Amino acid sequence: xxxxxxxxxxxxxxxDHAGIVxxxxxxxxxxxxxxELFRDxxxxxxxxxxxxxxxxxxxxxxxxxxxxxxxxxxxxxETEIAxxxxxTKSVTLxxxxxxxxxxxxxxxxxxxxxCAVTDLKAFRAIEPSEGLRELFLELRESVR
Amino acid sequence: xxxxxxxxxxxxxxxDHAGIVxxxxxxxxxxxxxxELFRDxxxxxxxxxxxxxxxxxxxxxxxxxxxxxxxxxxxxxETEIAxxxxxTKSVTLxxxxxxxxxxxxxxxxxxxxxCAVTDLKAFRAIEPSEGLRELFLELRESVR
Amino acid sequence: xxxxxxxxxxxxxxxDHAGIVxxxxxxxxxxxxxxELFRDxxxxxxxxxxxxxxxxxxxxxxxxxxxxxxxxxxxxxETEIAxxxxxTKSVTLxxxxxxxxxxxxxxxxxxxxxCAVTDLKAFRAIEPSEGLRELFLELRESVR
Amino acid sequence: xxxxxxxxxxxxxxxDHAGIVxxxxxxxxxxxxxxELFRDxxxxxxxxxxxxxxxxxxxxxxxxxxxxxxxxxxxxxETEIAxxxxxTKSVTLxxxxxxxxxxxxxxxxxxxxxCAVTDLKAFRAIEPSEGLRELFLELRESVR
Numbered sequence: 237x238x239x240x241x242x243x244x245x246x247x248x249x250x251x252d253h254a255g256i257v258x259x260x261x262x263x264x265x266x267x268x269x270x271x272e273l274f275r276d277x278x279x280x281x282x283x284x285x286x287x288x289x290x291x292x293x294x295x296x297x298x299x300x301x302x303x304x305x306x307x308x309x310x311x312x313x314e315t316e317i318a319x320x321x322x323x324t325k326s327v328t329l330x331x332x333x334x335x336x337x338x339x340x341x342x343x344x345x346x347x348x349x350x351c352a353v354t355d356l357k358a359f360r361a362i363e364p365s366e367g368l369r370e371l372f373l374e375l376r377e378s379v380r
Numbered sequence: 381x382x383x384x385x386x387x388x389x390x391x392x393x394x395x396d397h398a399g400i401v402x403x404x405x406x407x408x409x410x411x412x413x414x415x416e417l418f419r420d421x422x423x424x425x426x427x428x429x430x431x432x433x434x435x436x437x438x439x440x441x442x443x444x445x446x447x448x449x450x451x452x453x454x455x456x457x458e459t460e461i462a463x464x465x466x467x468t469k470s471v472t473l474x475x476x477x478x479x480x481x482x483x484x485x486x487x488x489x490x491x492x493x494x495c496a497v498t499d500l501k502a503f504r505a506i507e508p509s510e511g512l513r514e515l516f517l518e519l520r521e522s523v524r
Numbered sequence: 525x526x527x528x529x530x531x532x533x534x535x536x537x538x539x540d541h542a543g544i545v546x547x548x549x550x551x552x553x554x555x556x557x558x559x560e561l562f563r564d565x566x567x568x569x570x571x572x573x574x575x576x577x578x579x580x581x582x583x584x585x586x587x588x589x590x591x592x593x594x595x596x597x598x599x600x601x602e603t604e605i606a607x608x609x610x611x612t613k614s615v616t617l618x619x620x621x622x623x624x625x626x627x628x629x630x631x632x633x634x635x636x637x638x639c640a641v642t643d644l645k646a647f648r649a650i651e652p653s654e655g656l657r658e659l660f661l662e663l664r665e666s667v668r
Numbered sequence: 669x670x671x672x673x674x675x676x677x678x679x680x681x682x683x684d685h686a687g688i689v690x691x692x693x694x695x696x697x698x699x700x701x702x703x704e705l706f707r708d709x710x711x712x713x714x715x716x717x718x719x720x721x722x723x724x725x726x727x728x729x730x731x732x733x734x735x736x737x738x739x740x741x742x743x744x745x746e747t748e749i750a751x752x753x754x755x756t757k758s759v760t761l762x763x764x765x766x767x768x769x770x771x772x773x774x775x776x777x778x779x780x781x782x783c784a785v786t787d788l789k790a791f792r793a794i795e796p797s798e799g800l801r802e803l804f805l806e807l808r809e810s811v812r
Contacts, residue, residue, distance in 0.1 A: 245712075248703055249546045249696060253597040254431060254500060258537045259440040259493075260407035264681060267404065271680055271742075280677075284742035287398060296403040300444035306503070309541040310703075310716035349403075356398060359450070389568075392559055393552060393690045397741040402681045408537060415536055415598075424533075428598035453685040454559075454572035542719060542788060547728035547781075548695035555692065575686060584691035588732035594791070637691075644686060647738070 239318040239377060240276065242269040243336070246311040256306035262345045263299060266331040269315035270294075277371050287356070292365075294351035297326065301347030305335070312336045313344065319375035325361040326352050327372050383462040383521060384420065386413040387480070390455040400450035406489045407443060410475040413459035414438075421515050431500070436509075438495035441470065445491030449479070456480045457488065463519035469505040470496050471516050527606040527665060528564065530557040531624070534599040544594035550633045551587060554619040557603035558582075565659050575644065580653075582639035585614065589635030593623070600624040601632065607663040613649040614640050615660050671750040671809060672708065674701040675768070678743040688738035694777045695731060698763040701747035702726075709803050719788070724797075726783035729758065733779030737767070744768040745776065751807035757793040758784050759804050 244265065252258035274283035286292050307313060313335050320328040328350040334341040352361040353368070364372070388409065396402040418427035430436050451457060457479050464472040472494040478485040496505040497512070508516070532553065540546040562571035574580050595601060601623050608616040616638040622629040640649040641656070652660070676697065684690040706715035718724050739745060745767050752760040760782040766773040784793040785800070796804070 245703070245707070247700060248540045248542075249548075249699070251541045252536045253428075253539045253543070254437045254439065254536075255541070255543075256439065258408075258411075259443060260404045260411065260537075263404035263407060264402075267402075267681070268679060271677070275677070275742075280744060281742060284397075284740075287741075293398045295398065295400065295450065296447050298444070298446050299403060300442070301440075302442050303440050306439065308716075309719075310707075310713060312712060389559070389563070391556060392684045392686075393555070393692075395685045396680045397683045397687070398680075399685070399687075404681075411537070412535060415533070419533070419598075424600060425598060428596075431597075452572075453575075454563075454569060456568060541716075542725045542727065544727065546696075546699075547731060548692045548699065551692035551695060552690075555690075572685075581686045583686065583688065583738065584733075584735050586732070586734050587691060588730070589728075590730050591728050594727065 238375075239316045240269070240273045240375060241314055241316050242272045243312070243314045244268070246307050246309055246313060248309055250307075251309050256308055259301075259303060262301055262303070262333060262347065263349070265313075265315050265333055266347065266349060269317055269331065270329070273317055273371075277374075278367075291356045292362070293354050293356045294327070295354050296349050297352050298350040299347065301345050303345050304343045307333070307335060307344045314341070317375060318377045319372055320348050322369065322372050325363055326350055327364070329372075329375070382519075383460045384413070384417045384519060385458055385460050386416045387456070387458045388412065390451050390453055390457060392453055394451075395453050400452055403445075403447060406445055406447070406477060406491065407493070409457075409459050409477055410491065410493060413461055413475065414473070417461055417515075421518075422511075435500045436506070437498050437500045438471070439498050440493050441496050442494040443491065445475075445489050447489050448487045451477070451479060451488045458485070461519055462521045463516055464492050466513065466516050469507055470494055471508070473516075473519070526663075527604045528557070528561045528663060529602055529604050530560045531600070531602045532556065534595050534597055534601060536597055538595075539597050544596055547589075547591060550589055550591070550621060550635065551637070553601075553603050553621055554635065554637055557605055557619065558617070561605055561659075565662075566655075579644045580650070581642050581644045582615070583642050584637050585640050586638040587635065589633050591633050592631045595621070595623060595632045602629070605663055606665045607660055608636050610657065610660050613651055614638055615652070617660075617663070670807075671748045672701070672705045672807060673746055673748050674704045675744070675746045676700065678739050678741055678745060680741055682739075683741050688740055691733075691735060694733055694735070694765060694779065695781070697745075697747050697765055698779065698781060701749055701763065702761070705749055705803075709806075710799075723788045724794070725786050725788045726759070727786050728781050729784050730782040731779065733777050735777050736775045739765070739767060739776045746773070749807055750809045751804055752780050754801065754804050757795055758782055759796070761804075761807070
């Protein structure tokens with residue numbers, strides 16, 4: 237039971253005219269880590285199959301983020317995902333994006349996103365399958 | 381004293397694999413309306429001059445959004461900006477994105493973004509100029 | 525018979541770490557103008573209906589662009605579209621993006637994109653409808 | 669002497685309303701591989717140092733791409749970079765993006781981008797340093 241970690245690099249196009257990562261891009265970093273979580277736990281095609289064949293998706297119903305320090309082009313960084321709350325028909329995940337500078341980790345942003353587990357045909361919230369519940373519950377953080 | 385409104389169209393690239401606007405894009409819509417606010421009130425070059433010559437910018441310190449209904453490709457939409465709170469060295473703006481369908485307006489998302497008024501050279505929060513204070517105060521909503 | 529023109533503003537997020545518009549974004553500007561061409565000539569829902577109901581789309585088979593001068597944040601600009609060549613099952617459009625500075629127009633980029641008129645169900649090139657042929661033929665440039 | 673290869677995954681946000689990768693995104697894939705080339709050959713900070721301290725950059729002067737087969741969400745893919753031509757003050761790199769399906773590689777797009785080696789202060793083309801020349805010359809493809 238542990239957070240999921242996904243390392244990445246800040247791209248040339250991620251920064252804005254102020255020379256720091258454009259603040260909406262942090263939510264993109266969150267989503268990319270979410271995609272990688274599925275690849276890592278359920279295989280490369282799992283998320284795509286869930287969406288396209290099972291017609292189950294996770295539209296966001298709420299998102300929020302606190303920005304702690306800027307990220308800049310070429311920074312080495314990492315996104316961590318932990319479970320915040322598993323509801324009956326929704327899941328809230330916690331995200332932390334940190335800059336990696338040698339042994340140091342500098343928190344850049346932390347946020348959370350609540351998604352409705354959704355039947356994409358009817359666009360209606362549904363209960364997640366047992367497999368999905370397990371995937372999310374594994375992201376509970378141990379007491380630290 | 382009124383909200384600022386900026387109409388726009390949902391683009392081909394704004395939607396994701398689920399066929400609805402990718403949730404981080406709503407924050408981009410917020411920012412585009414923020415850029416238009418400056419163009420409208422202070423002229424086409426005002427925001428760029430503020431950033432590049434006065435070295436004053438508005439990095440986000442907090443953002444949040446509630447998603448109410450999906451936007452899809454080619455939807456006609458509008459972003460509204462209103463003042464939530466003007467602090468000593470920060471400003472919180474409220475954003476609403478609505479879909480325009482004939483006479484109807486369907487709320488798609490509402491959120492708020494807190495920015496630190498920032499000296500970009502020192503990357504340190506500063507008090508906004510009188511002109512900036514006025515620009516933001518004009519966005520107070522009248523009692524409705 | 526004339527080119528189609530679509531004015532726009534360079535956005536905060538369009539520039540990259542070098543402070544100029546990220547070169548792939550010019551192709552996005554081309555596409556946004558293409559979307560506006562359909563809105564202008566056939567109505568707000570025309571392109572979306574074509575794609576989602578008629579299942580006809582225009583995947584690019586070739587694109588190219590020459591970059592003449594950089595665009596920067598907050599620049600006022602305009603995209604022009606003209607017909608380069610209407611084939612049996614494809615269309616090549618020419619795009620020019622210019623910066624507008626007072627009375628002056630400074631060419632920033634010019635390119636062309638060839639799209640296959642495509643049955644999206646079979647993902648197979650097809651002949652365009654008469655309505656589409658007319659839309660494209662109207663973009664022929666008069667001899668200059 | 670060999671091509672540089674950078675594997676990646678197609679992201680949720682990379683596809684457009686037609687359900688395939690938005691054609692401008694291929695140029696973004698090209699650029700991401702270019703960034704990784706520098707990281708791989710010269711270290712994580714090399715490209716950023718070149719830009720921000722040496723004030724040397726590579727604005728595109730020409731780009732082109734042929735699209736061979738679509739990429740879709742969650743595809744495993746790889747970008748290859750090879751030297752096309754090293755000029756006195758410019759470099760043309762060749763890019764191929766392929767989908768990886770088990771042992772198979774399916775070509776999705778191939779293109780080339782010519783960049784002017786540029787003094788970013790004067791925005792003027794300059795001759796590349798010996799180190800840069802070597803980096804590019806190593807990308808010559810052996811006769812195949």
